[in-house]
């Protein structure tokens with residue numbers, strides 16, 4: 152079985168044919184899909200989707216690229232929504248220095264708020280970092296990482312970054328469809344990811360793997376990324392699948408990490 156731990160199924164280009172997308176996902180063995188929100192509005196949407204479709208689970212929060220429009224009142228609403236039974240994580244949150252540095256302080260503030268909420272709820276925090284992985288790791292470390300768990304999704308960085316994340320006991324990483332691209336340059340550190348710390352994700356509708364590069368990504372395409380990762384890591388495809396499945400269940404559906 153497969154769990155797509157990160158798919159934004161509420162964008163129009165994928166939501167327009169969602170029953171078909173979910174059907175294809177089930178057909179290839181996907182058992183659960185976690186849909187991360189990016190703001191208050193999408194937090195409500197992902198909960199709606201999780202009510203409607205058994206296969207969908209929700210992660211709610213404010214994405215670093217959306218903090219400029221987010222208020223503390225929005226965050227209070229997100230806290231209220233977090234008691235919904237299908238909310239399995241907080242985020243996606245984190246830091247993004249690629250698009251805009253204007254709201255760096257507010258990105259950090261909202262990242263810390265969401266770590267605090269995740270800690271209180273004993274749910275993992277979904278971390279986005281773009282051109283900011285050093286700072287993201289630093290903030291996690293500052294926040295007593297032994298008391299919460301997390302997922303550095305679509306990780307990009309250096310071998311040292313990976314090593315720092317692996318030092319944090321309850322943290323996992325995942326990689327997106329870009330690992331299948333010809334010009335993918337981070338093979339060295341990805342190949343060093345241990346099987347007990349890796350998760351499967353698509354980041355749908357973004358970053359579709361080859362042979363669907365440039366198209367709208369969807370959970371069913373996850374197998375192309377996992378097959379490529381098995382090659383990079385040098386492990387058997389089935390073995391990687393089952394490791395990813397166990398890890399996702401452990402992080403998102405059991406909340407069994409020790410504190």
Ligand SMILES: [Zn+2]
Nearest residue numbers: 157187243354
């Ligand atoms: Zn995302």
